[in-house]
Amino acid sequence: MGRSVTEQEFEELYRATVGDLIAYLRRRGASDAENVAAEVYAIAWRRRTDLPAPMLRRAWLFGAAAKVMQAEHRRRVREREAGAEHARLDGATPDDAQSTTTETMVAAIGRLSPGHQEVLRLIEWERLTPAELATALGVRAGTARVRLHRARMALAADPAVRALVEEGSSSHLLEHHP
Amino acid sequence: MPNPSWTDDHSRLVAEAAPPVGEPADAEVDRVWNLVAARRATSTPARRSRRRMAVGAGVAAIVLGASGVAAADMWHARTGVQQTDAESIRLGGPGELIDPRGADYEQVLREEMADIPFPSDEARDIAVADQVKFALRDAESMRIAQSRGDEDWRSVQITGGMRAEAARAALCAWSNSWAGATTAGDDSARAAAIEVIEGAPSWPAITDVDADQTITPKKMWVTDEHGSTRRQAYFDTTPFGWLPLVVTAAGGRDLEAMGRPFAEHTRCIPELVPDLPAAVPAAFRVQ
Numbered sequence: 380m381g382r383s384v385t386e387q388e389f390e391e392l393y394r395a396t397v398g399d400l401i402a403y404l405r406r407r408g409a410s411d412a413e414n415v416a417a418e419v420y421a422i423a424w425r426r427r428t429d430l431p432a433p434m435l436r437r438a439w440l441f442g443a444a445a446k447v448m449q450a451e452h453r454r455r456v457r458e459r460e461a462g463a464e465h466a467r468l469d470g471a472t473p474d475d476a477q478s479t480t481t482e483t484m485v486a487a488i489g490r491l492s493p494g495h496q497e498v499l500r501l502i503e504w505e506r507l508t509p510a511e512l513a514t515a516l517g518v519r520a521g522t523a524r525v526r527l528h529r530a531r532m533a534l535a536a537d538p539a540v541r542a543l544v545e546e547g548s549s550s551h552l553l554e555h556h557p
Numbered sequence: 558m559p560n561p562s563w564t565d566d567h568s569r570l571v572a573e574a575a576p577p578v579g580e581p582a583d584a585e586v587d588r589v590w591n592l593v594a595a596r597r598a599t600s601t602p603a604r605r606s607r608r609r610m611a612v613g614a615g616v617a618a619i620v621l622g623a624s625g626v627a628a629a630d631m632w633h634a635r636t637g638v639q640q641t642d643a644e645s646i647r648l649g650g651p652g653e654l655i656d657p658r659g660a661d662y663e664q665v666l667r668e669e670m671a672d673i674p675f676p677s678d679e680a681r682d683i684a685v686a687d688q689v690k691f692a693l694r695d696a697e698s699m700r701i702a703q704s705r706g707d708e709d710w711r712s713v714q715i716t717g718g719m720r721a722e723a724a725r726a727a728l729c730a731w732s733n734s735w736a737g738a739t740t741a742g743d744d745s746a747r748a749a750a751i752e753v754i755e756g757a758p759s760w761p762a763i764t765d766v767d768a769d770q771t772i773t774p775k776k777m778w779v780t781d782e783h784g785s786t787r788r789q790a791y792f793d794t795t796p797f798g799w800l801p802l803v804v805t806a807a808g809g810r811d812l813e814a815m816g817r818p819f820a821e822h823t824r825c826i827p828e829l830v831p832d833l834p835a836a837v838p839a840a841f842r843v844q
Contacts, residue, residue, distance in 0.1 A: 387777070390777065391777050393590060393593070394586075394777065394789065394791060395789075397581065397586055397589060397590075398580055398581055398586070401578075401581045401585070401589070402578045402580075402581075405576070405578040406575055406576050406578055413585065413588055413589050413592065414592060416589050416592075417589050417592030417593045417595075417596055418596065420589070420593040420596075421593055421596035421597055424593070424597050480570065480573070481573060481574050484570050484571060484573070484574035485574050488571065488574060499571055500571075500575075503568055503571040503572045503575070504571075504572065504575040531563040531567065532561060532563070534567065534571070535561035535562065535563050535567055536561045540567070540570070541561065543570060544564065544566050544567065544570070
């Protein structure tokens with residue numbers, strides 16, 4: 380058990396991370412990001428003696444947020460309110476302004492297992508380091524690296540992604556060797 | 558087909574597939590902080606009973622746990638019970654506990670905000686409808702919590718918080734009147750709006766919850782994701798700490814300066830400020 384964070388340290392943690400946490404929740408389709416964020420920080424306060432080292436706390440908050448969202452989803456299912464929300468999340472598609480490339484990537488990521496999806500999002504969307512990824516997932520660093528590798532290979536093997544990358548490489552070559 | 562490998566292109570493509578989201582506004586950051594404070598209060602063993610609190614957009618806590626209050630037996634919004642706990646008064650204002658499930662909730666709300674001036678009946682109705690909407694949400698939350706078997710499912714509002722919410726809405730509406738008159742060159746209407754805005758700091762609905770009305774610049778140490786620590790400035794705002802900025806802006810003719818305190822420090826119902834779009838963050842403006 381580590382040293383408990385003080386009131387001031389907790390507020391500093393909040394101010395330093397709340398923007399990232401709300402962005403994280405919104406990118407994952409949270410319908411009430413403010414309340415979920417508040418619940419995450421309340422959990423952090425209750426567990427203030429268990430928080431990791433300061434540089435890993437942002438990742439820890441992401442991990443806690445994922446659990447809160449999962450719990451919220453289960454609660455909605457129990458209340459038979461999940462139907463509409465589920466449809467909204469699953470049906471989330473990029474708006475018209477987004478490129479075909481983005482649509483292709485969103486679809487390819489959606490074809491991965493939920494675990495692989497989250498690993499890639501944490502690394503590429505939230506810019507977590509592998510050490511932070513381990514904290515967010517609550518696993519050992521080695522396990523996190525293995526999961527990241529598998530997630531990356533799974534996405535890279537997707538035919539649509541392969542085509543995109545090859546197309547990008549061809550364009551790149553043409554630009555330099557007309 | 559060769560085994561796939563991961564390249565910088567893959568990383569870039571995944572990163573670019575992230576849904577775009579904006580930075581949260583300061584008011585939103587403050588709202589979440591208030592919600593955290595409310596949850597922390599709930600999780601701390603209370604001296605007398607558990608409390609549940611929600612904070613209305615940085616103005617005042619208006620929902621408090623009603624343990625010990627026979628809310629389930631109420632037919633009316635008024636409970637006749639006065640808030641006496643010092644901490645709850647500090648967070649939610651003084652006054653009577655109100656049951657949001659009461660059939661006469663809207664009538665009670667209108668009675669409570671009767672002394673707060675609005676520039677029009679329409680503006681008052683918009684402010685009332687906004688609070689009624691949240692009361693219905695609270696009532697529904699109670700119903701769900703009760704059906705789920707939660708032990709602490711009851712909640713009530715406090716008239717001090719309800720009145721503070723109404724005062725904020727009134728100031729939004731008066732600032733909108735000021736903006737419309739300023740734009741149109743209507744000196745008479747502009748002077749009337751200025752007179753009301755300049756008198757607002759002494760409205761009982763405001764002084765009951767915030768006699769100070771101050772914004773204090775502060776600094777704190779923050780640690781970024783790379784572990785480096787630096788000093789960061791922020792504003793410690795009392796519930797109506799933004800009001801002096803509005804009063805000052807009313808003396809000028811800059812609509813951006815008038816809207817900024819609302820957008821940065823509190824919340825205006827978009828329908829109340831059609832002539833003052835700067836009072837609402839861009840994403841929430843009425844088109």
